[in-house]
Amino acid sequence: MFFGVHVLPPSEVYKQSGQPYIGIVEGKLISHPDLIEEKRARMKILLLDPTQDLPINTINIILAQVIDLYRK
Numbered sequence: 001m002f003f004g005v006h007v008l009p010p011s012e013v014y015k016q017s018g019q020p021y022i023g024i025v026e027g028k029l030i031s032h033p034d035l036i037e038e039k040r041a042r043m044k045i046l047l048l049d050p051t052q053d054l055p056i057n058t059i060n061i062i063l064a065q066v067i068d069l070y071r072k
Contacts, residue, residue: 014047021045022059030065034058 014021024030027037027044034055035044046062048054 014045017047019047020050021047022062024062024066026066026069029069030062032058032062032065035062 013019022045024035024044024046026042027035028042030044032046034046036047037044046055046058
């Protein structure tokens with residue numbers, strides 16, 4: 001875990017879709033339209049499509065928000 005971000009190994013995937021994801025701890029404090037909250041109390045996830053390139057810009061925007069959160 002780094003700055004509240006939990007990156008799962010490739011063998012772990014989102015059960016409902018089978019897609020890998022990046023989990024954001026304290027995600028309830030992060031606002032981005034691509035983050036999914038569901039029933040998790042503190043965590044939001046960013047689903048990744050294994051057939052597409054990683055959404056680097058989206059990941060950078062979310063990570064910047066996470067870093068800003070922990071700087072406060």
